[in-house]
Amino acid sequence: MPETILETKGLTRRFGGLTAVDAVDMVMRPGELVGLIGPNGAGKSTFFNCLTGFYPPSEGEVRFLDKPITGLKPFQVAKMGIGRTFQNLRIMPNMTVFDNVSIGAIGSLGHSLRRALWPFNCLTDNEISQRTWDILARVGLDSLSSELAANLSYGKRKYLEIARALATDPKLLILDEPAAGLNEQETEQLADFIQKLNREGLPILLVEHDMGLVMGICQRVMVLALGKKIADDTPEAVQQHPLVLEAYLGGEECQY
Numbered sequence: 108m109p110e111t112i113l114e115t116k117g118l119t120r121r122f123g124g125l126t127a128v129d130a131v132d133m134v135m136r137p138g139e140l141v142g143l144i145g146p147n148g149a150g151k152s153t154f155f156n157c158l159t160g161f162y163p164p165s166e167g168e169v170r171f172l173d174k175p176i177t178g179l180k181p182f183q184v185a186k187m188g189i190g191r192t193f194q195n196l197r198i199m200p201n202m203t204v205f206d207n208v209s210i211g212a213i214g215s216l217g218h219s220l221r222r223a224l225w226p227f228n229c230l231t232d233n234e235i236s237q238r239t240w241d242i243l244a245r246v247g248l249d250s251l252s253s254e255l256a257a258n259l260s261y262g263k264r265k266y267l268e269i270a271r272a273l274a275t276d277p278k279l280l281i282l283d284e285p286a287a288g289l290n291e292q293e294t295e296q297l298a299d300f301i302q303k304l305n306r307e308g309l310p311i312l313l314v315e316h317d318m319g320l321v322m323g324i325c326q327r328v329m330v331l332a333l334g335k336k337i338a339d340d341t342p343e344a345v346q347q348h349p350l351v352l353e354a355y356l357g358g359e360e361c362q363y
């Protein structure tokens with residue numbers, strides 16, 4: 108097993124004169140559940156988008172499972188094994204819950220799909236179907252499989268989005284503000300679910316604006332402010348960190 112799942116060195120992304128992500132070094136090890144927090148505008152989503160191929164970094168390097176992935180396209184990054192969700196839900200409202208997930212599974216089964224196109228082999232449909240059912244059961248949406256995604260509650264749609272990411276059979280899952288818009292009880296349920304996924308062996312990078320969720324479940328927390336990493340420690344230590352207190356309490360929003 109590689110020593111690191113994900114590693115960035117000097118990762119930087121500029122937009123014109125603005126440095127949204129500024130020389131960030133980070134490491135994630137196998138099995139970790141790591142939080143990435145920071146006030147609004149800290150650069151979390153930009154960092155995330157650089158990891159997943161949506162934005163090419165201006166400088167620096169990203170390695171996944173000991174291989175360089177800097178500059179790869181999103182579909183290549185997904186194929187390497189990084190699953191992600193989006194801050195704004197990207198599910199297809201007019202498709203069923205089942206189809207939303209099976210599309211993700213098809214994308215990840217490149218070889219099998221090719222076999223499926225071979226006229227005498229229908230095994231792949233079964234494989235895709237089986238995987239889709241497994242994932243729906245894992246996220247608790249199996250009883251809603253034939254419902255249109257548009258009819259799901261906002262909270263359930265979040266699980267569908269995670270189900271879609273799981274359908275690509277990721278070796279690392281990155282979640283961008285999964286608790287945004289959820290009430291306290293829904294956030295607690297989601298926290299339990301994220302922890303359960305992690306205990307099953309999936310490394311997770313949880314990008315969140317809200318400290319509460321992250322502090323409760325993550326083993327380690329990194330903090331971004333104005334594009335720079337200002338802390339990387341246990342949740343307890345991070346909460347006492349002067350720069351973190353300043354970033355959160357000194358900004359326009361107070362999280363605790």
Ligand code: ADP
Pocket residue numbers: 122125127145146147148149150151152153154
């Ligand atoms: P966060 O996710 O932590 O709220 P973002 O990564 O979305 O922060 O944004 C970091 C900074 O980069 C902000 O100042 C934001 O306005 C800027 N930014 C993000 N995306 C773009 C873009 N596509 N073009 C220009 N500026 C951007």
Ligand code: MG
Pocket residue numbers: 151152153194284
């Ligand atoms: Mg964001």
